[in-house]
Amino acid sequence: MKSFEYFKVKTVAEAIDRLKENPDGSHILNGGTDLVLRMRENHLHPDRIIDIRGIEELKEIRFSKEEGLFVGACVPLGEMAHHKSVVEHYSLLADAAELVGSGQIRNVATMAGNLCNASPLADTATPALVLKAVMIVEGSNGEKEIPVNEFFKGVRRTALEKTDVVKGVRIPYEEGLQGSFQKASRRKDVDLSTVCASGVKIGDEYRFALGAVAPTPLRLPKVESFLKGKEINEDTIKQALDLIDDEISPIDDVRSTKEFRVHLAKTLVQRCLEQMA
Known part of the structure; x- marks a missing residue:
């Protein structure tokens, strides 16, 4: 691991100033579970690390029916899961x-960090997609909002600019929402997803998202459109699952074959449907 500058900042504005000084060589340290691993394995060689964990406003979780849920960028996953x-x-x-990982990892990893990694198999990405989450971001030109469905641009690529700091994730409140998260992995605990799926139902509307079946986590618009207003039975489920073939593009890798991922994707979406029925 090469040497680097380290800055522990106290405000978002200070973090942005440090990023502007060296936009190409700087990386944000939040939970650090992915960043530190990539540095140790020599996949990443930053000139400077900007530690945002001391910024108090990023440690908040707030909720109201009017504003929805806000999860600050530095809120650990374990704290969020039990809020x-x-x-x-x-x-x-x-x-x-x-x-997500082990209890030890959940004590430091964050939802904002999980999304910013832009991994195709990030566990919080599919819930964020179906819940219509929005990234709250501050950069050189002030604050902006990036819907999660516009945030992922490719494997480890996002819509963030080099001097942007994610302040948190906002999720709207929707009355009567039913939801389901499903994950398939080689081991039950402490393992990355082979495939993961999320679904929500509000009235006669369904939303679904899959992870680890394409370069980015994605929604299933054909499935959603087909199911809207329909009675959920054996026939409609089968027809909906058949549409998944055209919406995903899985690959063969060390965790699974392409064919098995297609099977898992359909199985997990079916489980979501059955849980919400």
Whole structure:
């Protein structure tokens, strides 16, 4: 690991100033579970690390029915998973957070960090997609909002600019929402997803998202459109699952074959449907 400058900042404005001094060579340190590993394995060689863990405003979780849920960028996944408002109104997000790594990892890893890694198999990405989450970001030109469905641009690529700092994730409140998170992995605990899926139902509307079946986590618009207003039975489930073939592009890798991922994707979406029925 090469040497680097280290800055522990106290405000978002200070973090942005440090990024502007060296936009190409700087990396934000939040939970650090991915960043530190990549540095140790010599996959990443930053000139400077900007530690935002001391910024108090990024450690908050807030909820109201008017504003929805706000999860600060530095809130650990373990804290988020057990927060009363998350468990009560966004249970699929709590379920997903509980399955990220080990308890030790969940004590430091964050939802913002999990999303900013832009991994195709990030466990909190599919709940964020179906819950219509928005990234709250501050940069050189002030604050902006980036919907999660516009945030992922490719494997480890996002819509963030080099001097942007993610302040948190906001999720709207939707009355009567039912949700489900499903994950398939080689081991039950402390393992990356082979495939993961999230679904929500509000009235006669369904939203689904899959992870680890394409370069980015993605929604299933054809499935959603087909199911809207329909009675859920054996026939409609089968027809909906058949549409998944055209919406995903999995690959063969060390965790699974392409064909098995297609099978898992359909199985997990079916489980979501059955849980929400």
